[in-house]
Amino acid sequence: MKVVKFGGSSLANAAQVQKVVNIIKADDQRRFVVVSAPGKRFAGDIKVTDLLITYANDVIKQRPLDDITTQIISRYQEIAQAFHISDADFNEIKAAILQLPDHSYQDNDYLMAAFKAHGEKLNAILFAKVLTSAGLNAKYLDPKDVGLVVTDRPNDADIIPESYDRLGEWAASSIIRVIPGFFGYNLQDQICTFSRGGSDITGAIVARGVHADRYENFTDVNAIYAANPKVVENPIAIHHMTFREMRELAYAGFSVFHDEALIPAIQGDIEVVVKNTNHPSERGTSITSTKRVNPAYPVSGIASSPDFCGIYIRKYMLDKKSYSQKILNILAQYGLSYEHMPSGIDDLTVIMKQDQLTPDLEDLLIRELVIALHPDEIHITHDYALLMVVGEGMLNRTGLMSKATDALARQNVKLVMVNQGASEISMMFGIQQDKADASVQALYDAFFPDL
Amino acid sequence: MKVVKFGGSSLANAAQVQKVVNIIKADDQRRFVVVSAPGKRFAGDIKVTDLLITYANDVIKQRPLDDITTQIISRYQEIAQAFHISDADFNEIKAAILQLPDHSYQDNDYLMAAFKAHGEKLNAILFAKVLTSAGLNAKYLDPKDVGLVVTDRPNDADIIPESYDRLGEWAASSIIRVIPGFFGYNLQDQICTFSRGGSDITGAIVARGVHADRYENFTDVNAIYAANPKVVENPIAIHHMTFREMRELAYAGFSVFHDEALIPAIQGDIEVVVKNTNHPSERGTSITSTKRVNPAYPVSGIASSPDFCGIYIRKYMLDKKSYSQKILNILAQYGLSYEHMPSGIDDLTVIMKQDQLTPDLEDLLIRELVIALHPDEIHITHDYALLMVVGEGMLNRTGLMSKATDALARQNVKLVMVNQGASEISMMFGIQQDKADASVQALYDAFFPDL
Incomplete structure (x- = not known):
């Protein structure tokens, strides 16, 4: 039924x-x-x-x-x-x-x-x-x-x-x-x-x-596509993906299916099929908990999401645990949420949605962080896009990061952030958002060659 | 004087x-x-x-x-x-x-x-x-x-x-x-x-x-070298590097100069020169606050540090702020410090020095995290090495990540973590530590070609 x-x-x-x-x-x-x-x-x-x-x-x-x-x-x-x-x-x-x-x-x-x-x-x-x-x-x-x-x-x-x-x-x-x-x-x-x-x-x-x-x-729509058809011409349809893939792509802007709607489907392990009312005979996209076996492409989809900013904080020999606790407390105090906090040896960057900040709030936040952290350096950079390459087929595969960064380097896309390792099924890149469409196209060409 | x-x-x-x-x-x-x-x-x-x-x-x-x-x-x-x-x-x-x-x-x-x-x-x-x-x-x-x-x-x-x-x-x-x-x-x-x-x-x-x-x-030693001479044969000497470079390389295992000793030198902006008592006429390595102008190589050094582990935690639609606060509190409670916490959409990984954990403490920690976070998935992976590519010359250069990941892919090194963006002068890779030496060699060959 x-x-x-x-x-x-x-x-x-x-x-x-x-x-x-x-x-x-x-x-x-x-x-x-x-x-x-x-x-x-x-x-x-x-x-x-x-x-x-x-x-x-x-x-x-x-x-x-x-x-x-x-x-x-x-x-x-x-x-x-x-x-x-x-x-x-x-x-x-x-x-x-x-x-x-x-x-x-x-x-x-x-x-x-x-x-x-x-x-x-x-x-x-x-x-x-x-x-x-x-x-x-x-x-x-x-x-x-x-x-x-x-x-x-x-x-x-x-x-x-x-x-x-x-x-x-x-x-x-x-x-x-x-x-x-x-x-x-x-x-x-x-x-x-x-x-x-x-x-x-x-x-x-x-x-x-x-x-x-x-x-x-x-x-x-006939299906969910491997990239936004407004950016990439005739992208291939994804006929089968997992809930995890859908969730990661939705986060980065694939808006076909509501994020929260995945939760009952996951809990009940119900197959979700996205189909087109206007072309009901088209296969559509099936979303299940099961991975594809031997997929033609290891990557399922490529997406980009604009309007992030990053607060860069550096302090010599910072104590990461107490430092990040202080930062989280200050964010909580202003009701701000953050997306990622990549850390180097003595520095970390708080990546957040920039629509949460007004120029005044930004000043206030920076001042508060300076008082609490006494950083050696602090600055905020606007207009990042997050670029996601998503696919269950990526797990345990070597060389995909190399393929992605190669493709982006050839477009002279500066990588302001590279994040892999938390999610096992995606790579994430922070780039300047004016390069977002070119980047999606470049990654699409790299990961979806004609077979 | x-x-x-x-x-x-x-x-x-x-x-x-x-x-x-x-x-x-x-x-x-x-x-x-x-x-x-x-x-x-x-x-x-x-x-x-x-x-x-x-x-x-x-x-x-x-x-x-x-x-x-x-x-x-x-x-x-x-x-x-x-x-x-x-x-x-x-x-x-x-x-x-x-x-x-x-x-x-x-x-x-x-x-x-x-x-x-x-x-x-x-x-x-x-x-x-x-x-x-x-x-x-x-x-x-x-x-x-x-x-x-x-x-x-x-x-x-x-x-x-x-x-x-x-x-x-x-x-x-x-x-x-x-x-x-x-x-x-x-x-x-x-x-x-x-x-x-x-x-x-x-x-x-x-x-x-x-x-x-x-x-x-x-x-x-005659100088600090661009890679550990026990791993790479005849690595080039670094004749000049910045305090920041020294700090990042020291973190990843360059043990020539004590980490904490850099602090007074930075504060007083004193040039530090590492020299060899046995060959005092050798140039040695000068460490200052000033960057090299037009360096021959954008990268200064490559290092690897073993014995990290990663706790992977996934929960559908997790609230990152409250989630990471809970994790930090639990770590604090056990007196544990962490090094990095890369995050995906619905998952994050806590990277820490594994010598902090005994099997019993690990069980306890995982149990505590399960109770506090109700994750969909949690597991711990041992024996990571962190691989660092450090250089002030990396700032604003495109293509270095691509060069690094290319070199690692050719050695079939699986990247369990890639982290760039927090530190402006380094890239960090998490790899299986049995691949550490081969990785350092591969990166050395990629970044220090004969000129």
Whole structure:
């Protein structure tokens, strides 16, 4: 049995919804359907989730609501009409939209969460009707009914583990269940959403809960590629990768699948398959815990992520343990997180996301570090990119670092950081970010030669 | 004006002492002479310091002392006789040796420190007489008289900064002052020694205190070499390097000059020259704060240091800041220090000296880490060597990492760690230590081609 999840672009309009209906009809193992809110129908269009955020803000600021509610209703109506959903049936959705401001909310955060979540909720209600009208035995299933309970953070909730057992009770039925993605309920029955893009998470939670054989994540790409197609022309598709590879590539900017959604999949050891709603016959990318046997290429993917900075600190004969403890304490004090702290003999560099720092905060931080550490030298360098070469096939292979650094040297890319050894399946390079695209291309050419 | 320091092998016997006399006569700028205890005269010989340690232990355990005192006295007597030191003069030294047990010591640590320090002290007294008999105006100068005050740790003392000013008052005199290395006095006038090999430290302290133009450190090698001559055949001599380079090479096993001795030299910006007592006309190695201009090779030296281990810890979506804080706390709790902590996306490796761990302590540490971190995976790997490629010329050069990793890949050396970016003047590789010598050779060949 399979859990299938469809993203916003797969459900943006009637034509897309029809593709989804066909996909579900094509395989009777697809019994749990998790849906996002309708996404963009064309470039420049507004996602329903964003319309709902506007709606919520209009309510909070007591602005007129007619225009925004009309816009939202019309998005669902367009789909309902195309599938001949009765007015009586559609009125349920329309009323829910109009009545959103009438409920009482603990505060504006909960209000916002509930408004946003209705993008998914109403789409799931509508889609269950669409499936029924297409002759399938389908029913809407609310996260409340299924016992999908989450922690009490209105806009960044986590699943509570007991939810999995309750979900498991729904596994046996042959009815197709349509479940809205993105949200659950806290113990006080208030809607709390996952972080944005969280329908992937719901899909993974359901897949783990019902012990699905496979979690199909339908989106708008044929596969995950070995490099960003906006940077490298026609990169090869990755047809199989491990959870670890996906996680490392996601960290460095591969945004196809939500990071947090991997956790339930890993815990339940559920195969995740990324597929294209528009080309469902394409193989897609399968993500599992098992490594490829004898892969053609030892590397799976190459990614780069911009906007890091590095604080370089040097002191003769520094005591590394007390030094790094002091640094961590100062970072904690300012609520800053760091990514890496490579160390030399008498120096270390704190690599962090630079969007955490303002020029003022930077000055303050440096001053604080000078007072605490009395360094011989301290300076901060901006605009690094982290470049990742990821692949389970790298483990125990000699010569890959040489191949990578060779390729980068030929492009005159200055390596401000090289980090290998912590992760067994990746190499990491710090470079100037204006060289990031050229570096990704060079590494791609080096690691994915024509076979 | 110069401070000169002679190591144990330079003062091991009369023939060596004669070379030292000649060196001092050859340059009237050599006005402060710091001496070690007499070292080995031949392979298998015992250093006077080691004889004194035996002596101290015999006293502590109330064993017979005749044999050991005879051995120690004969070492000094051999030199005294060769330079026709009068019996009356020599009796001072002999009496000091015999009377060592008669003093009162706070505890056995102070006793041990005082016994050991007399290796240097009596050698300095004797050598001042030798210089006088050679027609030079030379006088013994005791660390107590010169105000060389140290912290109250009997066997691992540090200089107290006020000592420098008191030393400065001796700078003007034209008399040659012979000062014993290795020890000072605490505020209670008890002898405390520096860490072993600490005569280098005394020399550097004196050089800083008297504002010497140069600190000449005489030993038994013509220069510091770009690689260990026991590993690489005929490595090139390094004729000039910076303090930073020396420090990084010393960390990785270049043992010519004591690590801590660099600190006063850096603070006083005193040129340190390593020279050979046996070939004083050789250029030696000059260590300063100034970089070489247009060096022939960007790299100065290549070194490897064995006996590291790595604790690999992986947890999906770990929070690096709290994770590393917990690790540092556990290390602190067991009094363990670490060298590096390279991190991947969801994993990090704690690199430490493995002689800190016993199998039992290892088990305990791993158990503690499991409880605190709930990692998805944790394991420890032994017998790493750290390989360092050091050179101020590396800064801002592209392609050196590529050259290094290329050379290592051709030797099938598996890189378990690559670390660059913290130190601006070195690259560091973690390798299996049975490949260390082959790696040093490969890197030497790559970075020091015939010009």
